[in-house]
Amino acid sequence: MMAAMPRILITSGPTREFLDPVRFLSNASSGRMGAALAREALRRGYEVVIVSGPVAVDYPPAARVISVVTTDEMLEGCLQVFSDCDGTIAAAAPCDFRPEAISERKIVRSDAGLTLKLRPTPDIIGTLGRLKQSQQWTVAFALETQAGLARAADKLRRKGCDLIVVNDPATLDSPDARVVLLDREGHTRSAEGSKDAVAAAILEEIERRVADWRIR
Amino acid sequence: MMAAMPRILITSGPTREFLDPVRFLSNASSGRMGAALAREALRRGYEVVIVSGPVAVDYPPAARVISVVTTDEMLEGCLQVFSDCDGTIAAAAPCDFRPEAISERKIVRSDAGLTLKLRPTPDIIGTLGRLKQSQQWTVAFALETQAGLARAADKLRRKGCDLIVVNDPATLDSPDARVVLLDREGHTRSAEGSKDAVAAAILEEIERRVADWRIR
Numbered sequence: 001m002m003a004a005m006p007r008i009l010i011t012s013g014p015t016r017e018f019l020d021p022v023r024f025l026s027n028a029s030s031g032r033m034g035a036a037l038a039r040e041a042l043r044r045g046y047e048v049v050i051v052s053g054p055v056a057v058d059y060p061p062a063a064r065v066i067s068v069v070t071t072d073e074m075l076e077g078c079l080q081v082f083s084d085c086d087g088t089i090a091a092a093a094p095c096d097f098r099p100e101a102i103s104e105r106k107i108v109r110s111d112a113g114l115t116l117k118l119r120p121t122p123d124i125i126g127t128l129g130r131l132k133q134s135q136q137w138t139v140a141f142a143l144e145t146q147a148g149l150a151r152a153a154d155k156l157r158r159k160g161c162d163l164i165v166v167n168d169p170a171t172l173d174s175p176d177a178r179v180v181l182l183d184r185e186g187h188t189r190s191a192e193g194s195k196d197a198v199a200a201a202i203l204e205e206i207e208r209r210v211a212d213w214r215i216r
Numbered sequence: 217m218m219a220a221m222p223r224i225l226i227t228s229g230p231t232r233e234f235l236d237p238v239r240f241l242s243n244a245s246s247g248r249m250g251a252a253l254a255r256e257a258l259r260r261g262y263e264v265v266i267v268s269g270p271v272a273v274d275y276p277p278a279a280r281v282i283s284v285v286t287t288d289e290m291l292e293g294c295l296q297v298f299s300d301c302d303g304t305i306a307a308a309a310p311c312d313f314r315p316e317a318i319s320e321r322k323i324v325r326s327d328a329g330l331t332l333k334l335r336p337t338p339d340i341i342g343t344l345g346r347l348k349q350s351q352q353w354t355v356a357f358a359l360e361t362q363a364g365l366a367r368a369a370d371k372l373r374r375k376g377c378d379l380i381v382v383n384d385p386a387t388l389d390s391p392d393a394r395v396v397l398l399d400r401e402g403h404t405r406s407a408e409g410s411k412d413a414v415a416a417a418i419l420e421e422i423e424r425r426v427a428d429w430r431i432r
Binding site for chain 2: 016019021022023024025026027028054056093095096097100106107109110111113114115116117118119120123143144169172
């Protein structure tokens with residue numbers, strides 16, 4: 001059932017994948033882009049649901065926030081709400097690897113070191129892309145250190161997204177962002193500045209295209 | 217050269233050990249215990265130098281803060297200042313493993329997974345324990361999930377510490393703490409409550425014993 005008021009699901013922040021009760025794999029995602037997207041979407045009259053990993057940022061009180069830790073939990077949170085949303089912007093940086101096993105006890109430091117086997121975690125935006133109904137849209141983020149646009153175009157297709165936001169690792173824990181928006185037809189638009197300004201550009205592109213996406 | 221005003225080095229927060237430009241190993245240490253110790257030490261008239269990993273907490277403006285990311289950098293920061301300090305409280309939770317190699321490029325997610333070889337990082341409090349002069353003291357933290365006191369007593373001896381603060385992983389990202397202070401003679405004292413209250417108990421124990429430590 002679609003919401004009467006248009007509703008956007010925003011994923012935000014990092015996830016954590018634990019090796020033992022103390023140590024985890026993660027990344028420096030701050031949740032600031034997710035928070036900026038939430039403020040901008042609310043300003044434009046959307047309802048906003050945020051599924052967020054552990055962050056220190058404050059989300060707008062008008063947004064509903066589902067707090068998660070691991071990538072599995074982030075996917076589960078998204079699946080709870082996605083069918084009631086018009087679309088999703090996947091600004092989170094979920095861990096895409098996790099240890100094969102989690103030690104129940106803190107692993108003891110040893111001079112011999114440690115070999116850690118990692119497995120891929122579930123692909124959140126890819127899963128939502130497969131589940132989406134014809135009236136729904138998905139926007140992915142791609143964090144690329146090289147060959148950014150070619151790799152992002154491939155990701156856009158594989159994951160069934162409508163738009164992909166390509167950014168640089170320097171963006172992760174910064175107040176500013178520099179991104180390229182890439183659509184399925186290969187059109188690009190650059191946006192740069194504060195995360196608020198970049199969030200506004202992303203929402204503007206989504207609103208400009210959403211009528212097309214719905215009749216595709 | 218000793219400072220005219222007694223000076224304490226406090227390590228605080230987590231460190232990060234990168235796999236590639238985006239992903240790292242870390243833990244949920246918030247820096248709140250380090251900040252509480254810094255406030256309490258300043259209140260008692262000490263000069264405070266904090267060597268801190270990436271945290272969202274605010275340290276008191278009167279403290280000098282050296283910001284670091286990795287365990288190597290935290291050790292280096294400590295070595296820069298330790299000889300000018302009367303003692304150190306190692307409240308940080310540095311990563312004690314790091315990947316053998318750091319990939320220059322973001323590791324591509326693959327269904328095959330990934331095998332990560334980890335090596336031990338330098339032992340910060342153990343290194344300071346070996347370097348300390350007779351008038352200096354070192355206080356370690358031990359985060360133990362089991363057999364806490366026996367393991368902490370062993371750590372206290374091996375690392376040449378004067379006192380060890382044993383706490384539980386639940387303390388890591390919490391406003392409260394429950395700790396046991398253990399000295400070289402096997403005496404224990406429990407402290408529990410806000411991190412400010414526990415920080416006061418730790419500084420009180422240090423001040424009560426420091427005259428003894430100096431004549432040892």
